[in-house]
């Protein structure tokens with residue numbers, strides 16, 4: 465859903481310049497997405513389009529959910545510790561905002577294109593349960609889709625805190641093609657509760673309604689004993 469006003473003439477010029485310069489760097493399926501949707505406006509759910517709008521500074525803070533997510537991280541975790549962001553996206557805009565705030569964050573995603581945006585350790589791989597996360601204190605993701613379940617399992621197995629803004633990609637992995645987002649989110653919550661036992665506080669929190677994001681953020685915090 466589009467949640468900003470339609471971009472005005474100046475914004476459309478900036479978007480067109482971006483498209484002309486960079487579209488060929490994107491995989492084919494994302495080039496189609498950009499061709500179809502770039503000029504419609506900022507959304508509540510299209511990461512490719514939203515990253516471009518944020519990269520070009522075309523988004524008001526009052527609808528920028530990446531920034532809202534950072535506030536949630538600040539409210540719930542100690543961000544002076546080392547963070548791993550999983551599924552950072554083609555333009556790692558969340559990591560860019562975090563690094564601007566001096567957070568020590570590494571990123572992992574096989575399809576990162578704009579490496580130079582962030583001066584940090586960039587891992588162009590798929591995150592799996594086997595990815596070594598020893599050096600991190602907090603594992604985060606903003607709509608990391610297919611990586612979500614492995615993030616929760618790995619974080620709990622390795623005694624790390626985690627915070628993930630869940631998306632609606634409940635059909636990942638593919639064998640779950642009939643699952644609804646709600647069922648998937650409940651499944652993830654129960655999974656985290658089951659694995660975390662009484663060592664973790666697991667909770668769902670939600671974005672403010674102005675962001676028009678219905679999906680929860682799952683928070684997992686190790687209980688200090």
Ligand SMILES: C[S@@+](CC[C@H](N)C(=O)[O-])C[C@H]1O[C@@H](n2cnc3c(N)ncnc32)[C@H](O)[C@@H]1O
Pocket residue numbers: 511512515550551552553554557558572573574575589590591592605606607608609610611631
């Ligand atoms: C919906 S996009 C979100 C991108 C970014 N977080 C954002 O919101 O702008 C999901 C991203 O997760 C990445 N992803 C999916 N599975 C992954 C995995 N197992 N390991 C790392 N990244 C993964 C995809 O490549 C994609 O960039």
